[in-house]
Amino acid sequence: MSQQIVxxxxxxxxxxxRSRPLPKHSLxxxxxxxxxxxxxxxxSSAPVFYGHMIVMTLIYAALATSWNIxxxxxxxxxxxxxxxxxxxxxxxxxxxxxxxISPWIGLLIALLGGATLGLLIGxxxxxxxxxxxxxxxxxxxxxxxNVAVHFRELTGGHVGISLPPTEGWGTMTFLNxxxxxxxAGGYLLVCLLISGIxxxxxxxxxxxxxxxxxxxxxxxxxxxxxxxxxxxTLSGGLAAGIGTIYAQYILFLTPxxxxxxxxxxxxxxxxxxGGSGKLYxxxxxxxxxxxxxxxxxxxxxxxxxxxxxxxxGVIVIIVILLFPRGIWGMLTDTxxxxxxxxxxx
Amino acid sequence: MSTLMLRxxxxxxxxxxxxxxxxxxxxxxxxxxxxxxxxxxxxKSTLFNLIAGALPPDTGRLEVFGEDVxxxxxxxxxxRGVARTFQIVRPLAGLxxxxxxxxxxxxxxxxxxxxxERAEAALDLVGLSEMVTTMAxxxxxxxxxxxxxARALASQPQLLLLDExxxxxxxxxxxxxxxxxxxxxxxxxxxxxxxxxxxxxxxxASRIVVISQGRKISEGLPASVMSSRAVVxxxxxxDFAIS
Amino acid sequence: MTTxxxxxxxxxxxxxxxxxxxxxxxxxxxxxxxxxxxxxxxMVGMYLTLLLHxxxxxxxxxxxxxxxxxxxxxxAGIHFGLLRWVVDRGHTQQIVLTLGIGIVLQSxxxxxxxxxxxxxxxxxxxxGSIVIGSISIGTTRLAAFVVAGIATIAxxxxxxxTLTGKAMxxxxxxxxxxxxxxxxxxxxxxxxxxxxxxxxGAAGVMLMPIYPVYPTVGVNILLxxxxxxxxxxxxxxxxxxxxxxxxxxxxxxAGFWLGAAMSQIVVFALFIVILLVRPQGILKGDxx
Numbered sequence: 079m080s081q082q083i084v085x086x087x088x089x090x091x092x093x094x095x096r097s098r099p100l101p102k103h104s105l106x107x108x109x110x111x112x113x114x115x116x117x118x119x120x121x122s123s124a125p126v127f128y129g130h131m132i133v134m135t136l137i138y139a140a141l142a143t144s145w146n147i148x149x150x151x152x153x154x155x156x157x158x159x160x161x162x163x164x165x166x167x168x169x170x171x172x173x174x175x176x177x178x179i180s181p182w183i184g185l186l187i188a189l190l191g192g193a194t195l196g197l198l199i200g201x202x203x204x205x206x207x208x209x210x211x212x213x214x215x216x217x218x219x220x221x222x223x224n225v226a227v228h229f230r231e232l233t234g235g236h237v238g239i240s241l242p243p244t245e246g247w248g249t250m251t252f253l254n255x256x257x258x259x260x261x262a263g264g265y266l267l268v269c270l271l272i273s274g275i276x277x278x279x280x281x282x283x284x285x286x287x288x289x290x291x292x293x294x295x296x297x298x299x300x301x302x303x304x305x306x307x308x309x310x311t312l313s314g315g316l317a318a319g320i321g322t323i324y325a326q327y328i329l330f331l332t333p334x335x336x337x338x339x340x341x342x343x344x345x346x347x348x349x350x351x352g353g354s355g356k357l358y359x360x361x362x363x364x365x366x367x368x369x370x371x372x373x374x375x376x377x378x379x380x381x382x383x384x385x386x387x388x389x390x391g392v393i394v395i396i397v398i399l400l401f402p403r404g405i406w407g408m409l410t411d412t413x414x415x416x417x418x419x420x421x422x423x
Numbered sequence: 424m425s426t427l428m429l430r431x432x433x434x435x436x437x438x439x440x441x442x443x444x445x446x447x448x449x450x451x452x453x454x455x456x457x458x459x460x461x462x463x464x465x466x467k468s469t470l471f472n473l474i475a476g477a478l479p480p481d482t483g484r485l486e487v488f489g490e491d492v493x494x495x496x497x498x499x500x501x502x503r504g505v506a507r508t509f510q511i512v513r514p515l516a517g518l519x520x521x522x523x524x525x526x527x528x529x530x531x532x533x534x535x536x537x538x539x540e541r542a543e544a545a546l547d548l549v550g551l552s553e554m555v556t557t558m559a560x561x562x563x564x565x566x567x568x569x570x571x572x573a574r575a576l577a578s579q580p581q582l583l584l585l586d587e588x589x590x591x592x593x594x595x596x597x598x599x600x601x602x603x604x605x606x607x608x609x610x611x612x613x614x615x616x617x618x619x620x621x622x623x624x625x626x627x628a629s630r631i632v633v634i635s636q637g638r639k640i641s642e643g644l645p646a647s648v649m650s651s652r653a654v655v656x657x658x659x660x661x662d663f664a665i666s
Numbered sequence: 667m668t669t670x671x672x673x674x675x676x677x678x679x680x681x682x683x684x685x686x687x688x689x690x691x692x693x694x695x696x697x698x699x700x701x702x703x704x705x706x707x708x709m710v711g712m713y714l715t716l717l718l719h720x721x722x723x724x725x726x727x728x729x730x731x732x733x734x735x736x737x738x739x740x741x742a743g744i745h746f747g748l749l750r751w752v753v754d755r756g757h758t759q760q761i762v763l764t765l766g767i768g769i770v771l772q773s774x775x776x777x778x779x780x781x782x783x784x785x786x787x788x789x790x791x792x793x794g795s796i797v798i799g800s801i802s803i804g805t806t807r808l809a810a811f812v813v814a815g816i817a818t819i820a821x822x823x824x825x826x827x828t829l830t831g832k833a834m835x836x837x838x839x840x841x842x843x844x845x846x847x848x849x850x851x852x853x854x855x856x857x858x859x860x861x862x863x864x865x866x867g868a869a870g871v872m873l874m875p876i877y878p879v880y881p882t883v884g885v886n887i888l889l890x891x892x893x894x895x896x897x898x899x900x901x902x903x904x905x906x907x908x909x910x911x912x913x914x915x916x917x918x919x920a921g922f923w924l925g926a927a928m929s930q931i932v933v934f935a936l937f938i939v940i941l942l943v944r945p946q947g948i949l950k951g952d953x954x
Contacts, residue, residue, distance in 0.1 A: 155758045202942050209700045209757045213892055214941050217934040220889060224934075228927035280529045280538070287526040290515035297475060297509070299501035299530025299578055339885060343765055350762050384776030384881070387769055394766030398759055399751050 103274055110270065114263035122256040127376065129255035135368040136262035137324050142348040142360030143269040144316035148196075149346065150354035151276060152309040153289025154204070155212040158219030159345050162192045162314045164337030165222065166321025171239045171331060172232060174249075181250040185322040192318020193311045200310035204303060207292075219342050226333040238332035241325065250326040258327050265323055266361070269316050273357055276312075285309055289355070347390060351397045353404025362406050367393065426453040427489065428582050428613045429474065429505075434483030436469050443469040445637035446483065451582070451615060456608050458628030458645070459617045460654075466637040467617045468510055471586050474615075475507040476500035488581065501530045506580035508571040510587045510617075514559035520546065521555035523570055527577035538577075545577040546570075549603050565596040569603070576607060583607065585616045589623040601627055625649070671801050672918045678803070680914020681811035682873050686887060687894035687906040688818055689865035695901030696838045696858040699749065700757065702764040705888025706771035707863045711737055711870020712879040713775060716786050726786065726871055727809070733867045741863020745856050753855065768884070775881040785878040810872035817868055818907045821861070825903065834858055838901065890917070893937040 117136075121129040145159045169191050170184025203214045226233045233239065245251055252258060276282045284305045287295035292302050325331050334340075352363025367390065374386040401408040429451040436444040443466045451457055461467050472478040474485065476497040485493045487505055495503075506527070515523050524542035525535075532538055546552050549569040554562070559570060568588050575583055585604070592600060604627060608614055618624045624631065624645075631648040633641040640653045648654060686708055693701045711733050718729040744767060752760050794805040825831035836844040837854045845851050877883070894913050898905030913933065920929035 149758075153758070155761060157761075203938075206941060209761065210896075210941055212757070212761060213700070213896065214938050216889070216892070217937045217941075221931050221934045221938075224927040224930040228925065228931065279535060280533050283522065283526050283529055283538075286518055286522070287515050290517050291513050293477070293497075294509065294513040294515060295526065296497040297477065297501060297507055298527045298574060299498050300526065301496075301498045339889075343769070346762060346765070347769075350758075354758075382777055383781065384773040388773035388777065391766050391769030391773055394769065395748065395763060398763045398766060399748065402755065402759055 102278075103271060106270060106274060107267065110263070110267040114260060114267065117263060118256040118259040121259045122254060126255075127372075129259075131369050131372050133255055133258045133262055133327060134372070135364050136259065136266050137320055137327070138344070138348060138368050139361045139364035140262060140266040140269050140320040140323075141317055142345050142352070142364055143266065143273060144313050144320065145345045146313075146349050146354055146356075146360045147273060147276065147316070148306075148309045148313035150349060150356070150359065151273075151282060151285040151289065152306055153285075153355070154306060154310070155209075155346075156215045156313070156342075157212045157339075157346065158215035158217070158222075158342055159313075159317055160337050160339070160341035161215075161219045161222040162195060162317035163321040163324070163341060163345075164226065164331075164333070165195060166192050166318030167325040167331050167336040168226060168233060168239070168321075169318070170322035171241055171325045175239060175241060180248055181322060181326050182248075185250075185319055188318040188322045189315045192321075193315030195318070196310040196312070196314020197307060199314070200307045204306045204310070216339070216342070219337065219339060223333050223337040223339075226337055233333070236333065238330060238335070239325075241329040243329060250323075251329065258323075262320070262323050262327070265320055269320075270357065270361065272312065272316070276309075277357055281305065281308070286355075347394050350404060351393060353406030353408075356404065356406045356410075359404050359406040363404070366405065427451075428453050428455075428487070429615075430484075430486040431470075431474070432484040432486075434470075434473055434480045434485060436466075436473055436478060437481055442637050444473060444480075447634065447637065447639055449632065449639065451613060453613055454608065454611065455630055456604070456614045456616065456628050458624035458631045459615055459634065460621060460624060460631055460648075461634040465635045467634060468586060469637075470634070471507065471584055471615075471617055474500075475505060475584055477507075498530075501578055501580075504579070504581040505584065506530075506575035506578045506582070507584040508568075508575055508586055508588055510590075512564070512567040512571050514562065514567050514570055516558070516560035518559055519555065520551055520557050520559055520562070520570055520573075523559050524573050524577045527574040528579075530578035541579065542573075542577045545573040548576060548606060549573045550599070565592055565600075568592065568600070572603065572607070576612070580612060583612050583614045585614060587617055589616075589618055597623065621649070668800060669919075672922050673915055674801055674803060675807070676915035676918030677911050678807040678811045678914070679876075679918065680911035681814035682869050682876075682910075683887070683890050683894050683914055684907040684910025685814045685817060685865055685869035685872070686891040687898065687910050688821060688903055689862035689869075690891050691895045691898065691901055691903060691906040692821070692865070693858060693862040694895065695903075696834050697749075697753065697855050698757075699753070699760045699764065700892075701862065702761055702888065703744070703768040703771065704862065704866050704891060705884025705886075706768040706775075707737060707741065707866035707884070708870045708873070708887060709775060709879065709881065709884035710740065710771060711867035712874045712883065713779060713870075714867070715871045715874040716784060716879060719786055726874055730813075730868070730871050733871050734864045737867025737870075738860040738864040741866075742856050742860035744863070745859035749859060750852060750855065772881050772884070779879075779881070781881060783878040783880045786874050804876070806872075806875040810876065813868060813872050814907070814910070817865060818903060821865075821903055824861075830854075830857060890933070893933055896937060896940055 117132050121132045141163060145156060148154050149156050166188035169188045170181050173179040173184045173187065174181050199218055203211055206214055227235055243251060245253055284300045287298060287300050288302045288305060296302050321336060348363035348367055349360040351367060352361065353359025371386045371390060374389055378385045397404065427450060431447055431449045433446040433448065434444060435442065435446050447470065459467055473480050476495050476499060479494045484491060487503060492500065492503065515526065521542055524546050525538045528538035528541040543552065546555060549572050551566065551569050551573055562570060589597060589600065601623065604614060616624055616627060628645055631643065631645050632639060633648060633654050641648050641651045686704060690701055690704050693699055714733050714736060715726050715729050718724040718732060719726060748763060748767065752763050795802045796805060825835055833849045833854050836847065836849055837851055841851055890913060894909040895906055897912060898909030917929055917933055920932045924932065
């Protein structure tokens with residue numbers, strides 16, 4: 079089994095976890111719980127800036143990880159994932175503000191809503207190949223953005239929605255940050271677990287087959303439409319859920335902040351830079367880019383607005399040109415190379 | 424008479440004004456190796472795509488193992504035991520050899536362990552067991568063709584459709600390949616091979632069907648078919664047949 | 667405002683959409699790359715026009731050739747330095763690379779010019795309009811439309827009559843065959859990307875007297891550009907021009923009757939429907 083590590087693979091099973099098929103999920107849970115506890119402890123005592131950085135990294139990591147199911151595993155470039163994120167944020171916020179429904183229930187409804195949207199959008203658009211699917215999802219994001227702008231009575235239009243700062247677990251609203259670390263971190267862990275389970279089962283292999291060559295996949299007995307729909311449903315649902323958590327953390331949302339094209343693009347940047355299609359790629363992308371962006375923004379934001387996005391853009395270009403499999407892919411390739419060298423010597 | 428594996432009745436496919444397959448009747452029996460011959464553009468690949476469910480027929484009926492499967496999609500045909508390879512090989516380039524074969528195996532099982540076992544067995548049969556961890560994208564053409572066959576075999580087909588697998592192989596690759604196919608056939612898989620490389624099929628096939636312009640023009644044992652006047656005309660033109 | 671007045675405005679602004687879309691469709695047709703940086707190239711063209719005016723006092727229409735040539739150079743440079751490495755990769759990598767280029771251009775503009783809206787009012791044209799009956803046509807808008815028309819015709823002429831154009835068409839049809847026929851495909855790509863970028867620059871110049879510039883101005887116009895490209899038929903230059911006018915009119919009418927947000931919903935819903943029903947485009951003529 080260990081020899082499988084030597085070969086680079088963008089296959090469904092990550093080379094790093096491939097050698098231990100069963101205990102890896104429990105390992106992920108164990109490691110994840112410890113990491114979340116540690117981060118929660120750090121954020122409770124760290125300066126606001128770093129606490130905020132941790133929460134935002136976790137939120138974007140979860141968002142990029144959910145995108146990865148359809149964009150990475152299935153290889154369907156969704157350029158409108160903010161639609162799901164925003165749908166989740168608006169759904170729970172409207173339910174909370176207008177109807178007094180707890181954000182926890184809002185979160186569940188957001189999950190269902192995002193999943194339903196993913197399914198409904200997938201039915202017509204998964205027939206589209208290549209860039210046309212990307213363009214259709216881009217349009218979907220813009221439509222939802224404008225829906226939020228247009229239906230003012232419900233969404234507050236451009237002004238947005240402010241959530242009441244009623245502290246407590248029941249309202250998912252806290253003055254300190256460590257609770258958000260626990261919630262967002264726990265959610266990220268769930269996203270990673272679901273992704274890991276997908277990859278180590280038939281579903282993951284079939285998605286990878288569709289990504290590589292849909293017609294060949296069909297000839298090999300893969301119901302391509304069904305696996306893509308299922309991936310889109312899961313991906314949309316998970317992205318919507320993290321939208322609720324984001325809304326409860328920021329307590330204020332506008333169409334641009336949760337539904338903007340910039341959000342969709344940021345998700346893709348994180349996933350691609352980290353390594354799309356890899357279990358931990360999007361997480362790595364978020365861990366590298368979100369804190370870096372926030373640091374640059376803090377240090378130079380006043381004097382040089384635009385520098386942090388410039389850094390983003392340059393990193394994207396470098397990664398695409400030099401490490402097309404993302405930083406995670408580059409690291410595993412290097413590890414494999416070293417491994418092979420050692421074996422040969 | 425042995426069991427009927429496949430029957431097409433009046434199966435027809437048109438592309439615009441061109442009738443690629445023209446009300447064609449075909450019967451394939453268990454454990455046969457049938458060679459499907461015909462000049463370029465005769466409709467062989469279209470017929471293949473019709474049988475494999477990649478294209479729906481305009482009219483006509485397709486039966487597999489006695490069941491009507493007309494219009495069933497490609498993935499359903501594979502799950503029913505009809506596997507195919509592509510004329511231009513289509514490896515899942517970003518996956519390893521083993522993962523490629525496992526995708527095929529998943530047509531019949533949910534279990535990763537079973538899929539792996541079946542994939543390994545199929546790779547073993549075609550002589551790729553040393554290369555399980557190699558990326559499909561880095562295989563040579565000969566190995567890619569073997570992978571195509573292994574992947575199809577891993578889905579445990581009863582009927583295997585091979586589309587021009589011998590074309591492009593050098594003589595050193597060709598003989599072992601023919602041996603592999605004989606092996607597969609001995610293990611109880613019925614095979615249809617499409618080729619326009621005639622001599623390879625003559626070695627392998629127990630029966631030959633010749634089609635031209637979408638119609639069946641001859642059928643029978645290899646030797647007798649190849650001497651038939653209609654076949655010579657179809658391949659070489661009328662002048663040649665007369666002289 | 668009468669309906670006819672809105673129609674006329676729609677047609678005229680449609681000319682600018684057409685200019686941008688023609689560039690997108692050319693690059694897509696020949697190189698098979700969806701260029702998400704096209705909107706930012708337009709933005710660069712606008713800022714360059716503004717800069718030439720404020721620093722050198724050049725009238726935008728005098729600056730036109732300078733901007734077009736500069737943008738040709740920028741586009742060719744982007745191909746030479748970046749895009750040529752991903753021509754053989756999947757569309758995801760290509761799209762994300764052009765997104766990255768767009769982010770860089772946008773951020774650079776923000777750093778250099780700041781985030782505020784800046785407009786350029788040119789003296790001889792300010793308030794200048796031709797009045798026909800109850801319809802008033804802004805001269806700057808009319809000029810933009812005329813230039814769009816001329817540029818499209820010139821491009822069609824280039825594609826149809828010149829050796830370069832024929833090489834571009836051949837590459838669009840079948841790259842491998844074109845290579846075998848001795849066509850230097852990479853040079854064709856360089857020229858294609860240059861022309862596509864020059865068209866965005868031309869659109870930028872003509873838009874500058876009409877519309878304020880800000881770093882993200884290209885984003886929304888780009889999205890409209892995609893709608894136009896799909897409507898006109900992917901890779902069809904004449905289709906993109908017609909599509910530009912149609913979308914200009916649809917957007918103007920929907921904007922007047924339904925409000926800005928609702929008009930966007932209509933336009934993009936239409937876009938998805940076209941993608942699904944007739945992905946080859948409504949107005950599909952000859953490819954490139």
